[in-house]
Amino acid sequence: MSNGKFGMYGGQYIPETLMNEVIRLEQQYEFYKTDPEFCQELQHLFETYAGRPSLLYYAEKMTRDLGGPKIYIKREDLNHTGSHKINNVLGQVLLAKKMGKTRVIAETGAGQHGVATATAAALLDMECEIFMGKEDTERQALNVYRMELLGAKVHAVTSGTQTLKDAVNEAMREWTSRVQDTLYVFGSVMGPHPFPTIVRDFQSVISREAREQILAVEHKLPDMVIACVGGGSNAMGMFYEFIPDDLVQLVGCEAAGHGIETDKHAAALAKGRLGIFHGMKSYFCQKEFGQIAPVHSISAGLDYPGIGPEHAHLHDIGRAQYVPITDQEAIDAFEYLARMEGIIPAIESAHAIAYVKQVAPTMSPDQIIIVCLSGRGDKDVAAIARHRGVSIHE
């Protein structure tokens, strides 16, 4: 990597106020990522606190039901705090501590990254403030209270569309006003360099484990690896160690909301244009004259107008494919996995399951799919019930 670019994507499009800080962050990260003590501490947290390695589960019933390849599920939902987000925050908050920071801030969409950051901050004795779109604080009220229980202060962001994009805006504003003692813990493989690289490296534990696990049981690599993509951190983590394996197909599932033929979607690659926003050059859903478009997804975690720059690059060079999955397809997959395998997925992860349902019947039984189940679905149960017209009290 040079200059924080992946092909033509990425970069550091941020105010001068933050430049010295991101340069320092890069230098510190370059040092600590190979520092044996840092690596050992992080590994210890992964094993004793986060519950790693996560299981690679053979979904036998689903495999039989779909009548195609063997389907393996990488169970990031079984991590502490219930999603893959913990991998990245343990790394970043530990890094912040090594850098002498005493406070972390973060954006959150569904609340998963906020909860994970608040958790790591509690464990590592850091002050923590979370920015969350007001609409999301309502969609995910339980997660707001969870963060508060963990000692974090949650700011409901009322500007713009009141969702993830606006939470990022507000967290960036906060960071420019207080960089000395504070690290902005980005939740996805986005933002200015070095964040897309840092987050990808901490998340790549997913594919490192999955690759070993599948080789141990099947003695061969999978034919296809599937993950959902908002900013794209679980997908980058799930793809990364498979990138050199040319024969492994990589598929990211974008949120198509009501459908990419409507204007209610969050499919940055399918429908977005090249742009520069939130510190990076990548694809974004935009209106005329470069205004960032309001986006829609039933999933608060995928409700973001952009995609991480490394995904844009993988898309361009044809190394990964990206497919749109609608709200309805995700809901069907959410219910399908619950009944078929007794696993309630996060509605984000259900987008990946939905694609497994579509693609598996077109593949053969001697093939293998690994799908990343990035989070558990407890947080979505009330919303899905509402969608089905069932009123329940949380």
Next chain:
Amino acid sequence: MSKIENAFQNGSAFIGFLTAGDPNLSKTEDYVLAMADAGADLIELGIPFSDPVAEGKVIEAANVRALKAGTTLSKVFDLVERVRSKTQIPLVFLSYLNPIFCFGYDAFFQRCAQVGVDGIIIPDLPYEERDELLPFAQRHQVHIISMIAPTSEARIKRLAQDASGFIYLVSSMGVTGVREKITTDLASMIQTIQSVTDVPVCVGFGIATPEQAKTMVQSGANGVIVGSAIVKIMEAYGEQAEPYLRDYVNHMKASIQA
């Protein structure tokens, strides 16, 4: 090459900011002319953006108002064209990078030159990334205004050496918005800048009162930039803001002229 240097012919410069299209484009035209008439030396015109991440609440709200009123980049260019038939006051844009990128760098700077925009401030374009625009800006003789921040430290000299037009010295950490106190040691930053360049230094972020403006000039600044305090007048008086705007600009210019 530039009209920007004219802004510094009349003592310390007063630079006033307006969000184009707040409350509407025809009023913005009137207000630019009124500010020029009331003693402003340079006008900074903000191109409204959906996600102005370097702005505080006041200017963010102005961006929302302007976009609601149907303001677009091409309409803002047309506005400048109309203004230019009536005044030669130096004029710079403030824009986030995406609207410029989306318009096309060459087309954007060509249109700037055509309508008479002398420079551009891009809050999300640091020194390291500006090479992708600079050739186009230079081809059309539009200055990219360099920003220097309280955290710039060892970067100051390099940024200052390569600056043109004027230097935008950010007074404080954080986003735009009125501040009661500015605690950065600006005098020593200004000294460092002036030790390597003759390009004028203007201080912005948080300046609202004549006293603050005067202090900046006493610290060695060649000019002051006022945004949120003016936008607050827009917020309060909308289409009836002209007399208040004139009065304010008058007072501010007087405070730094003495």
